[in-house]
Amino acid sequence: MKVVVVGAGAVGAACAFHAASAGLDVTVVDRGPVGAGTTSRGEGNVLLSDKEPGPELDLARLSRALWDEAADELGAASFELEPKGGLVVASTGEGLAALGEFAARQARAGVRVERVDHVQELEPHIAPGIPGGVHYPQDAQVQPVLAAAALLRAAVERGARTRTAEVAAAMTGRNGEVTGVRTAAGETLPADAVVNAAGTWGGEVGRRLGAPVDVLPRRGFVLVTEPLPPMVRHKVYSADYVANVASSDAGLETSCVVEGTRGGTILIGASRERVGFDTTMNPAVVTRLAAQACRLFPFLRNTHLIRTYRGFRPYCPDHLPVVGPDPRASGVVHACGHEGAGIGLAPATGALVTAHLLGRPWRGADPAAHTALLPDRFLIPKGAVR
Incomplete structure (x- = not known):
């Protein structure tokens, strides 16, 4: 054939x-x-x-x-497979309860999930006061x-x-x-x-x-920091990221996603908006993503961004x-x-x-x-x- x-x-x-x-x-x-x-x-x-x-x-x-x-x-080295695991965190007790229910449904579907009460044990540099999260050891990253x-x-x-x-x-x-x-x-x-x-x-x-x-295209921005010593161990994101992924709203949505790379840079996302194939840089999106990332990892306030990039996700209704x-x-x-x-x-x-x-x-x-x-x-x- x-x-x-x-x-x-x-x-x-x-x-x-x-x-x-x-x-x-x-x-x-x-x-x-x-x-x-x-x-x-x-x-x-x-x-x-x-x-x-x-x-x-x-x-x-x-x-x-x-x-x-x-x-x-x-x-694995040919495409930099890193089985780093993911950590999803909640900022409120109510959010943590909803995240726990979501994770329980995933566990019944065969996903490995681990409730985390002290997120600093997995991510020492994360902001204090986070009530908890869920660790997903199967999450990974490739280049x-x-x-x-x-x-x-x-x-x-x-x-x-x-x-x-x-x-x-x-x-x-x-x-x-x-x-x-x-x-x-x-x-x-x-x-x-x-x-x-x-x-x-x-x-x-x-x-x-x-x-x-x-x-249809759905535009997103990603921020890239200067190379740093290892500071973020997992892919870390806030629980509202899941809701944003599932949303069909045409307007701008952002949720905090932070992860390190093998080269030492830190990637910060994620935004979603339906603007056709418009590639215009939007400083307001960059500012919002950076602010969310700094609230999750305060050390980022003293870290330089070296570039941003943007592209289009192929979105189905x-x-x-x-x-x-x-x-x-x-x-x-x-x-x-x-x-x-x-x-x-x-x-x-x-x-x-x-x-x-x-x-x-x-x-x-x-x-x-x-x-x-x-x-x-x-x-x-x-x-x-x-």
């Missing part, structure tokens, strides 16, 4: 890696370098802690196991661009090819089935299946393939990714709309796409167990414009 994967971010690279590992003939097409889009604008989160029990958590649990498998196959590059390199070693080009349209057969893609330069790439792994641009690529999906074959365009398989969880969910998404292509389970991914992610849950009619 010939497969064209559109997108060389973390999700597209994972799709290529798994499909090539299964013996499929894979070509990856992207208009830019590996990981140059949304992947390069992320923190590299591999999280279970922020997900309600349900379809996304099921995919995340599989993905967490597959990240470990990738570390065994490719070497996102390195991860995409490692997966794509491994796919190429297994026979995949890469092509720098922009996909302009689908090629179709006599019965309307997709038989490949045509690039903006007029090149044709025949395929039995085309995987839409275009991230934030998945809606537009889907439209070009005759299978539009409701994927129900906050679930779109993974699976499109019923309107035979041969199109979607793998997009992961919002801020694309890095963490990439391996399981790649395995699930490969299972759909093979028509059987692959690496623990069974299409029958992930029907809630199929694109037919919200289809946009052909020719519709978002």
